[in-house]
Amino acid sequence: MRNLLAFFLNRHSRSENFLLYMLNYKSISLLLLIAIFLRPSAGEVNSIYISSKLDPNAIIITQVDIVFVYDQDILEKFPSTKTAWYSNQRRFISEAGDKIDLVSVFIPQGFDSQSVSLPQRGNDALKTFVFAQHDDSEAPPIDISTFERVRIEIDEFGILVSRQN
Structure with missing residues (x-):
């Protein structure tokens, strides 16, 4: 994790790092929400x-x-x-x-x-x-x-x- 963080810190400015972090965070959050809603809900006969x-x-x-x-x-x-x-x-x-x-x-x-x-x-x-x-x-x-x-x-x-x- 430190290597990944060091890579971003060395390559981009702090504002770019923050933007990249937020994009990754939003992408992961969106994928989790999609996974939750696509999962069959309890009560449906599967x-x-x-x-x-x-x-x-x-x-x-x-x-x-x-x-x-x-x-x-x-x-x-x-x-x-x-x-x-x-x-x-x-x-x-x-x-x-x-x-x-x-x-x-x-x-x-x-x-x-x-x-x-x-x-x-x-x-x-x-x-x-x-x-x-x-x-x-x-x-x-x-x-x-x-x-x-x-x-x-x-x-x-x-x-x-x-x-x-």
């Missing part, structure tokens, strides 16, 4: 990991639906239970159009997924919900909007959704 703890010898596949909702009107009409979602899924998707994105993953028993592919605009969603066919028929959608990294585990009792470390 990754989802799904695993099944069920017997790998069983012949059962569980469908997990992750729904990204981008419109307030759709949120107001959103199905309140697993049964309501799966019984009217096609109609709901067709009526919602581009106001939602649906990611469906089919998980065989004993399966570990490294990561679920998320829609590009997923971080723009107002809310993000999870439904799973293996869950109780009256189970409400699970809101994962405030989770950055999500872990979904399927076991004999249903599904467990948590934040992943």
